Amino acid sequence: xxxLAAFEAMLGTYGAAMRRWPPxxxxxxxxxxxxxxxxxDMLREAALLDAALDAADPAPxxxxxxxxxxxxxxxxxLPAGTPAPARRSFRPFAALERQHWSRGMPAAWAxxxxxxxxxxxxxxxxxxxxxxxxxxxxGTKVETAEGAGTDLATAFVSHSAxxxxxx
Amino acid sequence: xxxxxxxxxGMELAVASxxxxxxxxxxxxxxxxxxxxxxxxxFAILANRHSARALSVAQRILGSAGEADEVVQEAWVRVWTRxxxxxAGGSARFSTWLHRVVVNLCIDRRRRPGFAPMExxxxxxxxxxxxxxxxxxxQMAETMATVMAELPERQKAAxxxxxxxxxxxxxxxxxxxxxxxxxxxxxxxxxxxLRTRLTALGIKSVGDGTE
Numbered sequence: 001x002x003x004l005a006a007f008e009a010m011l012g013t014y015g016a017a018m019r020r021w022p023p024x025x026x027x028x029x030x031x032x033x034x035x036x037x038x039x040x041d042m043l044r045e046a047a048l049l050d051a052a053l054d055a056a057d058p059a060p061x062x063x064x065x066x067x068x069x070x071x072x073x074x075x076x077x078l079p080a081g082t083p084a085p086a087r088r089s090f091r092p093f094a095a096l097e098r099q100h101w102s103r104g105m106p107a108a109w110a111x112x113x114x115x116x117x118x119x120x121x122x123x124x125x126x127x128x129x130x131x132x133x134x135x136x137x138x139g140t141k142v143e144t145a146e147g148a149g150t151d152l153a154t155a156f157v158s159h160s161a162x163x164x165x166x167x
Numbered sequence: 168x169x170x171x172x173x174x175x176x177g178m179e180l181a182v183a184s185x186x187x188x189x190x191x192x193x194x195x196x197x198x199x200x201x202x203x204x205x206x207x208x209x210f211a212i213l214a215n216r217h218s219a220r221a222l223s224v225a226q227r228i229l230g231s232a233g234e235a236d237e238v239v240q241e242a243w244v245r246v247w248t249r250x251x252x253x254x255a256g257g258s259a260r261f262s263t264w265l266h267r268v269v270v271n272l273c274i275d276r277r278r279r280p281g282f283a284p285m286e287x288x289x290x291x292x293x294x295x296x297x298x299x300x301x302x303x304x305x306q307m308a309e310t311m312a313t314v315m316a317e318l319p320e321r322q323k324a325a326x327x328x329x330x331x332x333x334x335x336x337x338x339x340x341x342x343x344x345x346x347x348x349x350x351x352x353x354x355x356x357x358x359x360x361l362r363t364r365l366t367a368l369g370i371k372s373v374g375d376g377t378e
Contacts, residue, residue, distance in 0.1 A: 056315045075207060077244050
């Protein structure tokens with residue numbers, strides 16, 4: 001069984017929702033919760049911070065229009081011609097990943113040219129967009145932040161308790 | 168004649184559409200190989216496949232939809248210019264690398280002098296609660312958005328990946344090029360900082376409200 005200190009450390013890292021915990025730690029935590037009131041108190045406290053984090057989430061709204069505009073902007077910002085040829089001896093992208101913004105395409109230019117290319121690129125995006133299982137952005141679906149799921153936390157923290165944070 | 172041309176063109180479009188459907192099933196490695204040869208269609212398919220998650224990650228780190236859009240566009244330009252260096256068939260996943268580029272660009276942007284770390288508070292669209300509760304929720308969201316904006320960049324990135332995007336610490340570690348304990352340390356420090364800040368603001372627990 002998990003010790004209380006270890007349980008507290010896990011709560012302090014991953015929060016109260018067990019779905020965010022490493023799978024191999026969940027059973028031991030549930031066993032501890034089943035008989036430890038202290039553990040349940042700790043879980044409630046962690047759930048409060050989770051609720052605050054959920055309240056802070058900007059819940060990105062990513063619909064087809066936004067997706068199309070971003071992709072059109074990227075297409076418009078691509079340099080002419082073909083990309084640099086392969087250099088197999090390089091570790092892929094290692095240097096690139098540490099490059100700074102200033103070396104890349106100026107964002108303002110990309111944004112400005114994106115508008116001009118929007119119509120043409122929108123057609124292209126339209127052709128490739130119906131990919132419900134591949135892209136996760138099909139049709140008119142709007143992707144938002146995932147809401148709180150049912151998990152161990154909800155078994156011990158009542159909805160009204162979490163709601164009272166806002167009252 | 169006009170009709171024939173129109174019909175012919177319609178057929179071309181239909182064929183192109185069917186080809187796109189087939190090509191859209193191509194895996195990331197295949198598409199990247201085509202991008203490396205300058206294939207913009209393959210690039211668009213790849214971008215369409217991965218941009219939603221990339222935008223979500225970027226917006227949650229930057230706290231701004233507009234900034235996130237710019238970062239993701241920049242990341243895709245980098246994909247284009249470096250596609251030839253992708254190690255097809257290697258152990259790395261393209262999405263991991265894309266998220267790495269996005270996260271690093273976000274961190275760079277947040278560190279820029281003049282970056283205004285004002286987070287966008289979430290919209291409260293649920294009309295059912297009473298007005299007072301709605302206002303309290305809005306205030307709480309704004310308070311938390313401000314507190315989140317003050318988190319150090321890497322802590323913010325770890326919270327975005329592990330808490331909001333629900334990646335495992337191992338997956339977030341691959342994105343951020345950190346070990347699992349290092350990611351866990353960032354998460355723990357972020358939660359400690361948030362708890363301390365909320366306590367300092369008089370928000371001690373869920374039951375306390377903003378007393």
